[in-house]
Amino acid sequence: MKALFGRGISLSILFISITAVYFYLLLDLPLKESYTVFYQIEYANVPLGIWIVVTSFLLGWIIAFWMGAIGRSKENAFEKQLTSLIETEQVLQTNKTLSPRIDRTLENVSNVLITQRKSLQRITDERAEAQDKLIQERLVQERQRLARELHDSVSQQLFAASMLLSAITEQSDESEQNYRPLLQVERMVQQAQLEMRALLLHLRPAALNNKSLTDGLEELLIELKEKVNFNIRFRLEDVTLSKGAEDHLFRIAQETLSNTLRHAQATEVEILFVERDGLAILRIQDNGVGFKDGDSKGGSYGLQNVKERAIEIGGTCKIVSVPSQGTIVEVKLPAKKGEEVDDSDIVGG
Template structure:
């Protein structure tokens, strides 16, 4: 409204000035007493000056309104164009709706916004990835600390208690009824040792430390053979895999062996890692208590579900077969790397 009034007053003064100049300069009216014509000359009994003033006011109001409408239309068009520039994820090209200078400026603004938006998204993604990596590193460090503390305290105490109970039961009479509670306690301590070893195996982060998967599995199995009472047999071959696939298979091995220690109650465990007919095969088989699968095909522990998910992540398949009182087989197969296939026809059956 203020702009409308200001434009109207400006136009009124302009039109009046032009009219006065027309009468005095072009029509040659005398400057002295020349104003009388605006009062004495009448039209429809209305002085000429009033007609001129009213005409200037009406014409100024109309032109002011028309100019305001054009300005608002331009403002809305520019606002819409700027909104398109802000909302669009791509650079908005000039459509020649305004002057060439304005169109080029809007295109430059669009280019700057798109570039900055992509830069901010990249920075945000990099920051999130760095934060996730930092969290994972802290989790690994905490798991390592817990594993060390459990090994240095609880695991050593369980070992000492197991040795003490074994010495007591060996010196006692097996037929003595008082020996039965000691034997039960000894078995409970031995089971607790297995649980602790499985827990330490689960807590210890899976890392090959620049070793091949065959070397990492061999070290892991040899370490377990020294700490468990059941027999561990393994057959391992050098297989070429990507770094991600090797890490996942090593984690699968840890998860599977951890479940075997905790739940299988097995006396024999066979581990196979070979490559045949374009497939890499990893298999763990035990003669433990097994388990019964549900009707929906699910069964076993949460750890075995993780094994299936990890196998899928590296483009492989996982088959778990378990028979109560007979044992469990966990087998993972994934495609070998091209150019590294073997044509051996040796049997791989356990």
């Protein structure tokens, strides 16, 4: 608004000055006498000077609005092009809004972005494969051992304690003095069970072990449905992705579900994994307590890991949370299209 106001005033003053100079040069009168022309000559009982000032102001503001509209139109077109580059790696069809030189520059940026993203995905794939060869077997064995021991000892004891407390509270009368403390202890044990399930979820192997992401997610969710007391709905489609991207998305799903178990207090969780318009989309939504932006609670550290993992595979992550309504975590990245171009020469150079 300030730019528009300044542009309108500047143009108006410029037009008034130009008109005054032209009259001074055309009339060829002394400076003092040329001033009298502007208020002696009238049209429709209005002095010529007022007509000049009003007309100059109108022209100045009209041109200022027109220039502002053109600038906003170009900004919107440029923003759409950049958004398209980020989300789909494609430049929109050229139009008359942007100049051919900007279109060529955007095309070059698109080529660089595609090359860099493919290089990043290839490096991620190579690193994932190297990590699998070096430490995956030993790490998986250790995690499985810890998970098995926790499940066979602590988890079973918590389950037995929860069942015992449930039986005691059912047999107790609400009027008894120890009834409320027993209910509190029962809730604490149930919460400890949820924490243990979240921990066991973290201890699962992060790699898919030659399974597709869809199969790994389905197995994880079916197993989780048998252990938690809230409703889990999921829709999973087969989407072609690189191995590194699948491993990262699987770990993102684990992180998000673990946060939901520990913090959300949700009764429903919906998981969606589909491909739309060349993008692989993983969305996890719950109806839990949610959190405010900047809140230290709600598993902010885990959600930060989710964002970092999405960036590592060339994707984008959007987290929307509304207090008392729930949280949505959505990750998007380009799906793999046929044979990938070998860009090792480009990176090496």
